[in-house]
């Protein structure tokens with residue numbers, strides 16, 4: 489038992505150390521990339537399109553979006569399908585970016601994808617004032633180590649986003665909080681895992697401080713209810729266990745111990761065998777009903793501190 493705990497502690501320390509040169513301080517996106525699109529849902533894409541037009545004052549076809557930490561390009565694809573003119577994508581993980589390249593093959597050929605590169609940000613290798621909209625969807629919690637409540641890399645990222653933004657440009661950020669993330673069913677089985685993960689999530693007031701430090705003004709914030717980030721279709725396999733692909737697709741399980749993963753599988757399997765799984769899930773998961781994706785929409789402050 490003690491030996492297992494030591495091994496697990498070493499794993500976490502190594503993962504934090506290697507995070508310095510990896511895509512995330514805690515998640516292994518080369519492992520996530522194969523299964524991400526099987527279960528991940530680009531929640532709120534229509535909101536992003538609407539907010540982008542409203543706050544920039546431009547039509548979708550005239551927008552150039554920079555998607556930072558684009559992952560497999562889910563949001564980029566949705567934006568282009570909705571009519572956005574041009575998009576540039578960067579991600580620190582070559583595996584996630586390869587999936588995006590494959591997904592956007594047609595749009596690349598049409599010249600609607602301006603840049604698609606493996607880049608670990610910040611800094612951003614772009615001139616000032618060149619993007620109308622910047623997306624940072626589920627990226628900021630990957631930049632700083634747990635317990636670093638100054639979120640120094642996240643602030644640098646926001647400062648850089650501010651710099652490359654055009655006048656009236658808009659930054660769209662998504663995140664989760666402890667209060668929303670704990671709506672996942674597996675947080676009921678392993679509350680410590682939930683707690684450990686949420687150490688990386690800035691709180692709503694941390695975000696406000698970060699925006700001020702990056703000279704940004706938050707012009708809108710909301711949580712999308714009726715939609716969670718993860719599809720549960722095919723989550724449990726025919727033997728009554730959580731499918732490995734579902735676990736792989738959700739980077740949060742990179743922070744789970746072997747004991748926690750076993751506890752999750754045992755719980756699901758027992759419920760499944762007793763014919764109680766669906767009922768238990770409905771009672772213990774409110775991600776779809778109450779939502780998990782919180783959006784912040786920001787603009788650069790002018791000299792009077794107002795959004796430009």
Ligand SMILES: C[S@@+](CC[C@H](N)C(=O)[O-])C[C@H]1O[C@@H](n2cnc3c(N)ncnc32)[C@H](O)[C@@H]1O
Pocket residue numbers: 511512517528556557558559560561562563578579580581584607608609610624625626627630631739
């Ligand atoms: C949870 S995924 C979100 C992907 C995508 N934005 C989405 O919403 O589907 C986080 C992504 O951020 C990327 N990432 C993390 N740190 C990064 C950094 N410093 N620079 C660029 N990308 C980063 C990871 O490689 C990963 O693809």
